[in-house]
Amino acid sequence: MSLLRVVYYSRQRVGRQQEAIADQLADILQASIANNRQHGITGAMIMDHRWVVQVLEGRPGPVTTAYQRIACDARHSDIVLADQTTVDERRFPYWWMAGAAIEPDMGDLVRRWCGDEVFDPSRMPPRRLVDLTEAVVTAYMERAPVPVPRAAAQHPQA
Numbered sequence: 001m002s003l004l005r006v007v008y009y010s011r012q013r014v015g016r017q018q019e020a021i022a023d024q025l026a027d028i029l030q031a032s033i034a035n036n037r038q039h040g041i042t043g044a045m046i047m048d049h050r051w052v053v054q055v056l057e058g059r060p061g062p063v064t065t066a067y068q069r070i071a072c073d074a075r076h077s078d079i080v081l082a083d084q085t086t087v088d089e090r091r092f093p094y095w096w097m098a099g100a101a102i103e104p105d106m107g108d109l110v111r112r113w114c115g116d117e118v119f120d121p122s123r124m125p126p127r128r129l130v131d132l133t134e135a136v137v138t139a140y141m142e143r144a145p146v147p148v149p150r151a152a153a154q155h156p157q158a
């Protein structure tokens, strides 16, 4: 089955405090997981005090519809479609949508993937954005005191 992977970045409008970011991320993820599982969409997103990066993957129709809806959401702005590619396999087959805040102590990860102290997705190639998203989400889940439920049990392998 042909799959579409969309990668975008945007400016977040949820506030600069880590707590506000975590709260909003939780709200967004709750709605995303419920909707995405109905439409066979998987992916991941990361957010810091300035930016959002999200990867959406699934059948082209549902992914495009979801992207258009997400792009109208006032919790972010200045959306830039960084990449839109047909792929054979999902990069995030286990998550209807995983999400993580880039926390202040993730400097090593940011340096490794961004080649800089400062996270600026507008200066990163799409492939690196996907790599960084995966690395941040994985690091975040590994440190979570309560394991974040994965979609593995629920996800129909594409």
Ligand SMILES: Cc1cc2nc3c(=O)[nH]c(=O)nc-3n(C[C@H](O)[C@H](O)[C@H](O)COP(=O)(O)O)c2cc1C
Binding pocket: 028, 031, 032, 033, 035, 036, 045, 052, 054, 056, 066, 069, 070, 071, 072, 073, 075, 076, 097
């Ligand atoms: C950064 C960001 C990412 C989002 N990602 C998704 C997503 O993957 N799937 C989704 O259904 N909604 C996502 N949303 C939320 C949608 O914009 C919208 O609020 C939601 O789909 C409405 O769902 P509802 O009609 O079930 O309330 C995202 C919103 C933001 C700000």
